[in-house]
Amino acid sequence: xxxxxxxxxxxxxGRTAVAERLPALRRDWGLDFVVxxxxxxxxxxxxxxxxxxxxxxxGADCITLGDHAFDQRDMLQFIEREKRILRPLNxxxxxxxxxxxxxxxxGGRKILxxxxxxxxxxxxxxxxxxxxxxxxxxxxxRGGMVAASLVDMxxxxxxxxxxxxxxxxGRASVVVGTHTHVPTADAQILPKGTGFQSDAGMCGDYNSVxxxxxxxxxxxxxxxxxxxxxxxxxxxxxxSGLYVETDDRTGETTRIEMVRQGGRLAQAGP
Ligand SMILES: [Fe+2]
Ligand SMILES: [Fe+2]
Numbered sequence: 001x002x003x004x005x006x007x008x009x010x011x012x013x014g015r016t017a018v019a020e021r022l023p024a025l026r027r028d029w030g031l032d033f034v035v036x037x038x039x040x041x042x043x044x045x046x047x048x049x050x051x052x053x054x055x056x057x058x059g060a061d062c063i064t065l066g067d068h069a070f071d072q073r074d075m076l077q078f079i080e081r082e083k084r085i086l087r088p089l090n091x092x093x094x095x096x097x098x099x100x101x102x103x104x105x106x107g108g109r110k111i112l113x114x115x116x117x118x119x120x121x122x123x124x125x126x127x128x129x130x131x132x133x134x135x136x137x138x139x140x141x142r143g144g145m146v147a148a149s150l151v152d153m154x155x156x157x158x159x160x161x162x163x164x165x166x167x168x169x170g171r172a173s174v175v176v177g178t179h180t181h182v183p184t185a186d187a188q189i190l191p192k193g194t195g196f197q198s199d200a201g202m203c204g205d206y207n208s209v210x211x212x213x214x215x216x217x218x219x220x221x222x223x224x225x226x227x228x229x230x231x232x233x234x235x236x237x238x239x240s241g242l243y244v245e246t247d248d249r250t251g252e253t254t255r256i257e258m259v260r261q262g263g264r265l266a267q268a269g270p
Contacts, residue, residue, distance in 0.1 A: 001032045001105055001148050001248060004259065005176050006241035007183070008066070009041040010204025010211035011232025015054060017239050018203055021261055022059040029243065029270060033105040034059055035113055035150060037178045037200070038085075039066035044212060044232045046071025049078035052085055062086065062103055064115040066154040066179055067122060069095070088117040088154060089136070090127040100136055102146060109147040109248060112140045118155020118164075129153070130167055137171040142251030148173040149251065155179055158198045165196040173246045173253055176200050181210040183240050183258065183265075193252030201240030206264045208233035238263030243270045 004025060009018055018036065026034065036055050038047040046068045047055075052075075055063055062084050069087040070076055079085050079097030089099025100114035114136055116129035133151060140146050149172045153164045161177035168175045170192030176199075177184070183201025190196050204211035209218065212230045220226050238260050245255040257270040 001109060001111065001246045002030055003148065003150065003174065003244050003246065004029065004031050004034045004241060005150065005174070005200055006036045006203050006239060007178050007200030008037045008039055008181055008202040009055065010181065010202045010237070011040065011044050013205045013232060013234050013237040014203040015041055015051060017237035017262055018055060019058045021239050026059045032109070033061050033103065033111050035062045035064060036060040037066065037152060038063040039068040040211065042072050044230060047075055048072040049074045052078060052082060056084060062113050064113070064152045067117060086113060086115050088115045089132045090116055090129050102140070110145060112146045112149035115152040115154055118153065118157060118160040120160050121156040129164065133164070133168065137168060142171055142173055143249055147248040147251060148246045150174040150176070153177045158184065161198045165190055165194065169194040173251045174244050176242050183260065187242060187256050187258045189253050189256055193250070195244040195253030195256040197242050197258065200242050203239045204237045205233035205235045206238055207235050236263045238265040240265065
């Protein structure tokens with residue numbers, strides 16, 4: 001199965017780049033399933049129903065969220081209606097929506113997608129992501145009822161992301177990190193066949209501080225005094241993420257390539 005994962009879509013620049021590029025990538029790369037992290041698509045803060053629809057229309061088969069899942073209040077209801085959107089499994093006991101689901105890719109093949117939040121340096125103490133993922137992967141063995149499985153590990157620390165990658169090695173097809181908005185150059189196939197990258201990077205304008213107009217974050221770093229609000233940077237975005245090919249019989253990743261298309265970053269792709 002040919003799977004594309006795109007990291008956090010950041011504001012209008014990110015939405016525009018995904019809308020302009022994803023249909024061609026789907027066609028040119030013969031993609032079977034596309035997962036897009038949408039947690040910052042609406043002004044950098046969450047995802048509105050309208051912007052979720054736009055990402056789905058652009059070619060996302062599944063949208064994952066993150067710690068910003070419900071920053072846009074309409075997502076509280078929208079996620080109950082639109083089953084292609086996932087919030088983190090361990091977001092909160094009473095959170096609406098789901099944190100994992102089995103989807104159908106091309107040719108009727110099944111793919112499990114899940115998202116969890118890490119615990120290190122996050123703004124709230126979230127429940128243990130490892131036990132949640134352990135139970136989920138035991139219930140959905142790779143290469144069994146599901147041809148492939150993908151875990152979006154949404155957290156700050158690369159150490160926690162790498163630990164999750166190894167925890168899932170041999171059990172999930174892909175573990176990919178999100179949330180830091182900067183791609184890491186460590187895409188690899190782990191020893192037991194799990195494709196892994198610590199962070200997919202964002203789909204956003206990289207002439208910025210993690211996707212935000214740089215003046216205000218720089219002022220806060222330099223002077224310690226806020227003056228204005230954070231707003232997403234609006235120059236051309238780089239569509240960033242991960243391309244993998246998996247074996248339908250075993251669920252192993254057989255090929256992995258980093259993706260960076262358009263915008264300022266050095267370009268990459270399969
Ligand atoms: Fe994010
Ligand atoms: Fe996040």
